[in-house]
Amino acid sequence: MTSSCTTISFTLNGRAVEALVRNDETLLELLRREFGLYGARESCGQGVCGTCTVEVGGMPVSSCIYWAVQLDGAEVTTIEALSRDGALDPVQQAFIDAGGFQCGFCTPGMIMMCRVLLRDNPEPSDDEIRRWLSGSICRCGAYPEIINAVHAAAATLRDKSDAGR
């Protein structure tokens, strides 16, 4: 099986990178193959479960159905960018404190979704959180704890932004 390849340049977790990608390669495959980033994972393979969620240009995308060749010039953020200096992101910490996971397989995708929500909506209601996360499946059924985690993270982020004023 042959497929043509393209060289792309993009920003990955704040770093300029270049990669030679097959034209039928997904962003998820690229992250795992070329960059050894395993936080985003394939589950449904159809873009409906949210397990592979990463940010492209500040928007959450399902990396299992996002072509890598589309990334040229884009800015990509994965779960690995959140805790590089040893400290956890407030959303990550809130997931630990609230027990917002069991097996942990969906968790990086879930956290990436929640960060985008909290950037746009610093004080979401239960209903807004449920609706926002309706494309992020947790088969262990940790939704009640996940919703608590989002509220807690929102409070922490609001405190931080107040303190910054």
Next chain:
Amino acid sequence: MTEIGRSRPVLEARSKVDGTADYVINHFRHRMLHAAIVRSTEPHADLAGIDPDAARASPGVHSVLTGQDVAQVIKDPYYGPAFHDQPILALDKVRYVGEPVALVLAEERHVAAAAAALVDVSYRGLKPVFDEVAASGEDAPLVHESLRPGAAFADLRHLAGVRGTNVALHTRLKHGDPDPAWDGGGGQVFEHEYRTQQVAHVPLEPHSAIAEFVGPDRLEVESSTQSPSFVRLELARLLGWRENQVRVIVPYLGGGFGAKLYMKLEAIATAAALIAGRPVSVAITMDEQFFTISRHATTTRIRSRVDETGKFLARAVEVYWNGGAYADIGPRVTQKSGFIAAGPYRIGAVAVDSHAVYTNRTPAGAMRGFGIPQMVFAHESHADEIAVATGLDPIELRRRNLLAEGDLHATGTRLESAATMEVLELLAAKMRWAEEIDRGSGTVRHGRGVAIGLKAVVTPTTSAATVSLAGDGSVTVRQGTVDMGQGSSTVMAVIAGQALGVPPEQIAILPPDTDATPYDMGTLGSRSTFHMGNAVLAAALDLKRQLMVLAAEVAGCSPADVSCSDGRVAGLTFEEIMTATHGARAGTVVGYGSYTPRSVAPDPKTGQSPAITPFWMVGGSGAEISVDVQTGRITVDRIVCVADAGVALNPDAARRQISGGVVMQLGMTLSEEMRYEDGQLINPGLGLYKVPTALDMPRDIDVCLIQHPHPAGPHGAKGIGETGTFAVSPAVANALADATGVRIRSLPLTAEKVLRGVYLRNGRSLR
């Protein structure tokens, strides 16, 4: 200071939020080939031929393997925990759509998957059978020509070579004298039939396995398995090797729920690695999981004689389990859940007939609850139907019949350390049962329902563990319970830490690796905290005894005079003991523990045993729902779940297990169903098969733990991983009947069924 009963984050919490948690799909081996499975498109057919030429000719394809190729290197290539009935790749015939028929090996996963579509398989169709009751009939097409029980279970051996039936196992329970009870007259007889649907486990991490032969006589397998010891044993049996030649390594699991028990992909990966002479990875997709294993569909008929006070006098239950094409652990589900099919009630005369039936569907095996949710749906729906007919309040009916502490269960085992009555009363209180509710009169009606279930843990089983000390005094636990999100590693650290006076967060719990971790029967059936917990406790105490002897030598006193507290023995730190004993910061001290609870095998004719289980699990659920009678849609507003937990070692984690079980079972109550047309599964994958999302959550899930120390449990603990699933479905079905008067006797409770019921009740018909 006690570590018991204090809620704490799981030890691996950080790795789960920062993306570094280790799963099999992150693993690679040098020269590893990727496999894609060619699956049967026929539900029941003779294999007429396999043409691999087009696939073989694809660039990047290494080889195409068939069942005949596997049979060249593995003499008897059939596997399974109860019956050795499943071929590694199909031989002669196929028995369900999705059965592995051939394997394409390639340098890349994509290439293998694309080439798999080019393998041309021809079939000669046979008459299939899909329904469990039809399949148990005498004229049904035969799925298997003869039964092939394995050696593991003594009570299955007599089935070897039995021909002419799809019933793999018929188990019986007979308690009291049912026949005269039926003739005895008095009261009323109720008879109903309930059905549950086939559902999928859907762990978000699809199963994967890597096999590599390391030298001529060593096999290494990395697998997302819940049962590493079993996989080692079964691979050794297939290869004709000793167990110590096979190593099974297990990182974290992205969910299991029973789907990853026993042998799944490991035999395919091993056979392929053996033939190819290279490491082979078999990583299936989400869609393929639906063609690998499932939960049994069931048909249950219950007949009860009830006196005028609502007391159950006699009960006969007949259960048919749709086991699909291969038995997997289905015969054990049939037996264990058959034992409790009459419900947690004091009934003078009980007869249960439970049938494991082969059909041409995806195989069914263990799934969270091991058949209990199906049985509880039947006996608790039945209980409410009796309550309605006799005019008794559903709580009061249960109160009059429920088994109490010390009562004899229908298996002949006494109910001990099982808070049945307390669960029921707390459930009633939490549901504010004494208060009337507004059922509404417009297009949205409200209702409430309760249900209660009982489970006996699988018996007899063994767990073993070691707890060892390094030269610097740090503690490492080697144990084979697989952490798939339930938080078992943390609980084992709590148990060992409490025994040794060491903070659990400083203890290392190694991932299961059969080269290093002692035997464990499997991570299943809510058995780990109790069984492995006892093994870890025994190992930690063994280590402590050895340290006391060593410390006494160092201190020059008698071991009897040595005291231990806060990680010190005779006032010495563990490191000081190690240094003084070995003349340097060196050496290893190992404590060992093994646990096998006492049990008595049930009588094969009557199912009676004085010791069927070391502990009982009790779970009660209450549901408050709203029903839109114009659309049939059910909204679950509130769920109460009361669980008898013994002592919860990590209470928040225990509550999460209960509520997670509730969420999962709600999906199986309202929406989930593996649907077939002409034997073809029409909704594999998450795009078509709908599991609960955050939008489907009730506003309130109220989890209540009843905590009384179990005398045989580690620090009083017992298993609770499945308890949340027991009673959810009938609680919702009973609430539906309460709200609308519509009784639905089959799961799931879809809007279509509800609307049809509402129409029929109003004297209207639907086409």
